[in-house]
Amino acid sequence: SLIQKNDRLKINKTLTMDTLNPQVKAVEYAVRGPIVLKAGEIERYLEEGGTKPFSEVIKANIGDAHAMGQQPITFLRQVVALCTFPELMDSPSFPEDAKWRARRILQGCGGHSLGSYSASPGVECIRKDIAAYIEQRDEGVPSDWENIYLTTGASDGIMTILRLLVSGKDSSRTGVMIPIPQYPLYSAAISEMDAVQVNYYLDEDNCWALDINELHRAYQAAKQHCQPRVICIINPGNPTGQVQSKKCIEEVLHFAYEENLFVMSDEVYQDNVYAPDCQFHSFKKVLYEMGPEYFSSVELVSFHSTSKGYTGECGFRGGYMEVINMDPEVKAQLVKLLSVRLCPPLAGQAAMDVIVNPPQPEEHTFKQFHQEKSSVLGALAEKAKLTEQILNAVPGIKCNPVQGAMYAFPRIFIPPKAVEEAKALGMQPDMLYCLRLLEETGICVVPGSGFGQKDRTYHFRMTILPSIEKLNVLLGKVRDFHISFLKEYSGLE
């Protein structure tokens, strides 16, 4: 039948760029965008024996700790392996501390198996462990386990909450306030839902601090053409690495209270604070301390994840959100919406449980766990400092301190001639810069334009995740590239 006469070949496809959902077309996601596709091409070219001025592509485009060589936390993996293959409960090479946690998790699973669906909000005992963890983290501020929803990574939770807030028919009237620079999940979700992105600019000259006057400005400007309903905050900042002060958080919450905004607080980097003068303050704790008229009214969702912190377990797609002051009827709708996708992956839920219920000082596993955790966080602090220092020594690069999270977002001077060349090529100047950096050094970083930035400023985001040795080499190459780029396009230096 393969050689039937082909007399009526169907030419037109049903799904084409013309008929594709235009909201999907509008989505941009720089972290895995064109530059990363190019990096993949170069990798394949090298594998197939091609030659370049470098021997490997270093992907500093995404916060993917294990891919950069970070070792998993032994205890976490032991618990998840025990849950996966309970026959290991009999193995003497697994510690009792891990076994009782695995047993407890499995008790909460249907048929005591990680292969069952959980309730859509997650396994009950894991939700309880998370609530207990939050109470401890926030020094006694109460947390109700029924406000905890496990998620498939933080991205999933953020999309779900936005889906509730952005109304299909009215989408183009719903304003979502996001920081600029931002993590592009936010702009992608806003595009996909056809909502209105309301930018508030972080203050680069003030270490990327959030300025309350800028929030007011952005809000008032947006009111002219939409109804701002949500404010998104990323603390510690991605890509900017700043850690918000308690005073700043109070101001944001007061603003949200005054303007009736729903608050989405992306706190996935809560364990990644390096600057000695900085401290993570949860939005929830600050709200509590502002008094009951705030704590009983401001609608707040906080997001956390297994992917960051000291565990870096991105592949497990684990996370949770805590939902405060949500209308009970709306909460029922949230559960219904979650239930359509059945439940978050159970291995990710188990990983999340270990993060909120880690070995305690009196447990045998504590010492190794604590060593591994400190080693990861200590190295990150060192790499944050190193990155800032080396970048700031390069003429034409200015990098704010990496107070937290996993990225540097340096400002780069791009000579006018390079800006013109980029424009002629129809690309952003920092895209040209990053493509050249990739082609010449094998280093893959993401242009600032993918995160948003003030007009006529240019940046890139790089992770600080490579090993110290590799990071030193990488930063040295960035320096050399930048100097020669300046020379090429300005004839100076």
Added chain:
Amino acid sequence: SLIQKNDRLKINKTLTMDTLNPQVKAVEYAVRGPIVLKAGEIERYLEEGGTKPFSEVIKANIGDAHAMGQQPITFLRQVVALCTFPELMDSPSFPEDAKWRARRILQGCGGHSLGSYSASPGVECIRKDIAAYIEQRDEGVPSDWENIYLTTGASDGIMTILRLLVSGKDSSRTGVMIPIPQYPLYSAAISEMDAVQVNYYLDEDNCWALDINELHRAYQAAKQHCQPRVICIINPGNPTGQVQSKKCIEEVLHFAYEENLFVMSDEVYQDNVYAPDCQFHSFKKVLYEMGPEYFSSVELVSFHSTSKGYTGECGFRGGYMEVINMDPEVKAQLVKLLSVRLCPPLAGQAAMDVIVNPPQPEEHTFKQFHQEKSSVLGALAEKAKLTEQILNAVPGIKCNPVQGAMYAFPRIFIPPKAVEEAKALGMQPDMLYCLRLLEETGICVVPGSGFGQKDRTYHFRMTILPSIEKLNVLLGKVRDFHISFLKEYSGLE
């Protein structure tokens, strides 16, 4: 600060039932709907010492095999445990067959860790294994690994593809053809995206077969008010359990070809065929055999999952889709959309790999694997038969043969007086029936109205997953309940 004067209490919430996205409000998902919430309440009541005419709630509402006591396939769990905790590679208690698979999967992961993000379409070697599996399943029909996309369960893949096809602004003009009865993920997704649900009715009198004339009728009727662009098929059927004949599939594909419809083929039950005169035919293979003018043009996506088959690994949230004849530019858009959620969970990807790359006859692990697999599938076949037989012996219940999948969807006679009572209570008659069944016997099944059915017919869906012993008890209780229900409402028997 907690006792500050509360002089300005904010009353109005930002997110209320009035401001909630109405498309979310419109979503219904019966499989985890009101009846299941009620079952949870009763479970808690029993746990707290309350008494009922039964001692436990039996949840036959959802295809959750492990929760019903099915044991995981040892080999699958060994591979996933090895991937999770690679120190186990040194353990003599894990078979070499499992170790080499785990090593191979980890080779494909960043940093050789399950904790890394994979590429958004999934780990490359797993995509290749899936393509090889499909070629073997379809007796040589070629499969390109670049057409394979791992998913977070099949639901995730189905939602993603619909998202491409349903345009935000034009959503209310996009028709999506679905079988009735259907699995409510489809109607839920259609509601959430505000597309138009175009029902084609399966023929209950003909063992739930798909009748091509009914497809034409539904299509022509829909053309009056929308543009049908997609046809969804579930084969083997959920909740109906029918297995489509090759001829029927040819007719559907020819129809899709003629009418330029995008075909979504939900084939998650492809390993669950019990009737001796039935066989699973993949839409792709049938399309191939129809000749190149079809095989090179009809846009087809087929979905599979780790959750069903003989593994029943729902909690891993694993699955894949194979995408045929999609416009290359649209495929790039699909990858972009997938990348916003980064990647499917790696443990689920690993589980999927074991399903498509199981132990071979020459491997040491084959015997145990084969025994476990046959035992699960053999028991399911037996339970399918048992369910049909016992239900058909009840006056007022008529159940088509369960040819495949995991459910019976019997038609139940509900006396007019009960129908009236339900209407007075503002509920569907089969909801009343299922609620009474739950209250009186502890058996949780889902009303047919949650799946769709012809007017004035009533059904429920129950899984055939409980153990033979439990299923016998369950079916006996259903029989007794039904007889007394008839008696109560009709005075007859």
